[in-house]
Each structure stands twice: as C-alpha cells, then as structure tokens.
Amino acid sequence: MGNYRIAVLPGDGIGKEVTSGAVEVLKAVGIRFGHEFAFEYGLIGGAAIDEAGTPLPEETLRLCQQSDAVLLGAVGGPKWDDNPPHLRPEKGLLAIRKQLDLYANLRPVVCYDSLVSASPLKPDLVQGVDFVIVRELTGGIYFGQPSGRVVENGEERAVDTLLYKKEEIERIVRMAFMLARGRKKKVTSVDKANVLSSSRLWREVAEEVAKEFPDVTLEHMLVDNAAMQLIRAPKQFDVIVTENMFGDILSDEASMLSGSLGMLPSASLSASGPSLYEPVHGSAPDIAGMNKANPIAAILSAAMMLRLSFGLTAEAEAVEHAVWQALDQGLRTADLAPSGGRIVSTNEMVEEIKAAV
Numbered sequence: 001m002g003n004y005r006i007a008v009l010p011g012d013g014i015g016k017e018v019t020s021g022a023v024e025v026l027k028a029v030g031i032r033f034g035h036e037f038a039f040e041y042g043l044i045g046g047a048a049i050d051e052a053g054t055p056l057p058e059e060t061l062r063l064c065q066q067s068d069a070v071l072l073g074a075v076g077g078p079k080w081d082d083n084p085p086h087l088r089p090e091k092g093l094l095a096i097r098k099q100l101d102l103y104a105n106l107r108p109v110v111c112y113d114s115l116v117s118a119s120p121l122k123p124d125l126v127q128g129v130d131f132v133i134v135r136e137l138t139g140g141i142y143f144g145q146p147s148g149r150v151v152e153n154g155e156e157r158a159v160d161t162l163l164y165k166k167e168e169i170e171r172i173v174r175m176a177f178m179l180a181r182g183r184k185k186k187v188t189s190v191d192k193a194n195v196l197s198s199s200r201l202w203r204e205v206a207e208e209v210a211k212e213f214p215d216v217t218l219e220h221m222l223v224d225n226a227a228m229q230l231i232r233a234p235k236q237f238d239v240i241v242t243e244n245m246f247g248d249i250l251s252d253e254a255s256m257l258s259g260s261l262g263m264l265p266s267a268s269l270s271a272s273g274p275s276l277y278e279p280v281h282g283s284a285p286d287i288a289g290m291n292k293a294n295p296i297a298a299i300l301s302a303a304m305m306l307r308l309s310f311g312l313t314a315e316a317e318a319v320e321h322a323v324w325q326a327l328d329q330g331l332r333t334a335d336l337a338p339s340g341g342r343i344v345s346t347n348e349m350v351e352e353i354k355a356a357v
C-alpha cells in the first residue's frame with residue numbers, strides 16, 4: 001500500500017472550503033484502500049500575500065517540488081483587486097504553472113444524467129456528453145516574444161507572438177493520443193490551419209504523432225467550427241487537443257455543457273515533476289465562507305490525482321462512484337438547484353461522498 005505526499009494549497013475564498021472537502025474524501029480513500037496520504041499545507045494567492053508578502057512564497061514552491069502531487073483550491077478576491085500587478089493573487093497561479101512546468105491542462109467535461117436539467121442547453125443535447133479538452137498550457141501567444149506595446153513616430157502599436165516549437169506540439173498531442181487510447185479512441189485536433197503558420201505546423205505534427213497510434217482516429221477541426229460544434233453536437237467529441245489560447249476559450253465554453261462550474265475538475269500535468277489538480281472554478285467571493293460551495297469539482301480533481309499521478313484506478317473510480325451516488329440520491333448544493341433535489345451544504349455533501357467511499 002502506497003505512501004503519498006500531497007501538497008495542499010487552499011488559496012482564497014471557497015478554495016479553502018472545497019480543498020478541505022477533497023482532503024476529507026482522500027482520507028476516506030486512504031482508510032478504505034490502506035494508503036498513507038500525508039497532507040502538507042502551503043500558502044498561495046491572496047492568503048500568501050497577506051501572510052508572506054508575495055503570491056507564491058519560496059517555501060510553497062519548495063513544498064510542491066518535494067511532493068508527489070499538488071491539490072489547489074482557488075486564488076483571488078476583491079480584497080486584492082487594487083494591488084499592483086506583482087501583488088495580485090493570480091500571479092501566484094501563473095508562477096506555479098511555469099515553475100512546475102505544467103504543460104498539459106486536462107479538463108474533462110461530463111454531463112451527469114441526474115444533472116441534465118442544470119445545463120442551459122436542451123437535455124437531449126447534453127445527456128451523455130463525455131469528453132476531455134487537452135489544452136497546451138506553457139506556450140503559444142501567452143508567452144511568445146516579442147510581446148508588448150510601442151509608440152513609433154507618434155503611432156501606438158501592440159504585438160503578441162503565437163510561437164510553438166515542434167517538440168512542444170509533439171508532447172501535448174502525444175498526451176492526447178495516450179488519453180484517447182483509454183477512452184473512445186478519437187482525437188480532434190483543433191487549429192486555424194487555413195490562416196496561421198503555427199497551426200499548419202501543429203497539423204503536420206499531429207499527423208506524425210498519429211502514426212504511433214494506429215488504433216486511434218485523428219480528425220482536424222478549425223477552431224471557429226469547433227466553437228460551433230461544441231454547442232450543436234457536443235457528443236461527437238472524445239479528446240480535443242489544442243493550443244493555449246484556443247483551449248482557454250473552448251474550455252470555458254464547454255464548461256456550460258455540464259451545468260455548473262462547481263462540477264468541473266482539472267489536472268495540469270508536469271513534464272518533469274509533480275502535477276497539479278484544481279477545480280476549474282475560481283474563489284467565488286460571493287459565497288465564500290457560507291458553507292454553500294459545491295465541493296464536487298475539487299473532489300473530482302482529487303480523483304484525477306489518484307488516477308493520473310498515483311496510478312490508483314480503483315481508488316479514483318471509488319471517488320467518482322461516490323459522487324454519482326450522492327447526486328443520484330438527490331443531494332444538490334445550491335448551484336445545482338435548477339436540477340431539483342434536496343439542497344445541502346458543502347459539509348453535508350462532503351460527508352455523504354465520504355460515507356459512500
């Protein structure tokens with residue numbers, strides 16, 4: 001039975017409440033399956049600014065680097081909105097992504113049968129939706145140089161550069177194919193190859209990598225069409241792989257298919273060290289400290305950690321089944337109210353899922 005060191009960075013707002021719920025559920029997994037999980041806590045975001053004067057203290061980074069995986073809550077809140085740029089909570093998040101080399105962001109989008117009516121889309125359209133978006137996280141237009149604003153001869157200009165190295169595309173596309181192998185064996189590579197050189201390279205590399213995976217089907221889709229298809233016929237997708245900015249936009253769009261932000265987990269995988277797991281949602285200052293937040297996104301993020309960082313498949317499934325069971329029994333946090341059921345607090349939801357594990 002394994003020993004695992006988990007760095008827990010609750011952050012701000014509901015980040016604290018939902019990570020504490022996820023830790024409770026992981027403890028239950030440890031008891032049931034006989035694993036030793038050691039939880040060590042670090043500061044990040046606004047909490048770190050208040051206590052250590054920086055959004056990502058050295059100590060937190062070291063803690064993460066010495067751990068087997070990182071569980072993060074959320075950062076930010078109105079308290080720090082007027083801070084200067086280097087003292088914004090979000091800086092902590094960008095810094096940790098860079099420092100841990102978290103190049104692949106995985107966002108599963110699943111619409112549970114009992115929650116179809118929580119989605120703003122028609123029930124028959126979203127029922128059965130089950131795909132993963134694989135977003136490249138450390139390259140592309142958010143990092144390419146040159147980038148900035150210049151005034152030349154009195155004329156104001158701004159530039160950003162969409163740059164990808166072949167190896168950066170290769171590793172993210174390969175990750176997508178490996179995932180697809182364990183799923184419905186279909187990869188949709190999203191690009192803008194009719195206009196962008198970086199997308200033409202992306203497409204070529206995707207074709208090359210595909211040769212290593214003859215059992216998986218590869219299709220290419222232009223990003224504008226993908227934005228439409230996600231709403232028109234979302235069930236056609238299995239694994240979507242795309243560059244940083246397209247992935248940013250498409251994954252927010254796709255989040256609405258599952259009904260609530262409070263349901264969506266994510267994993268950010270590292271090339272070299274520990275990977276990081278966090279709910280897709282933010283710190284939700286409007287409901288922070290009210291015992292109302294939906295802890296499921298954080299709990300499902302912990303399940304992804306069990307599966308992807310520790311290879312504990314049965315344990316991950318036990319957590320997922322416990323979540324389904326709680327939903328099937330009609331338990332709903334307030335954000336899921338449109339789908340009926342009985343409204344419960346964060347703690348009650350956590351207790352129920354723990355008990356089911």
Ligand code: ATP
Nearest residue numbers: 076261262281282283284285286287293294295335
């Ligand atoms: P960020 O900038 O950190 O991404 P955001 O502005 O996108 O944050 P969130 O903090 O994710 O916003 O919250 C958006 C809305 O969704 C809020 O009204 C919040 O109450 C609700 N919300 C987000 N997460 C949850 C959750 N886990 N449970 C219930 N409601 C949530």
Ligand code: MG
Nearest residue numbers: 252280281282
């Ligand atoms: Mg947001």
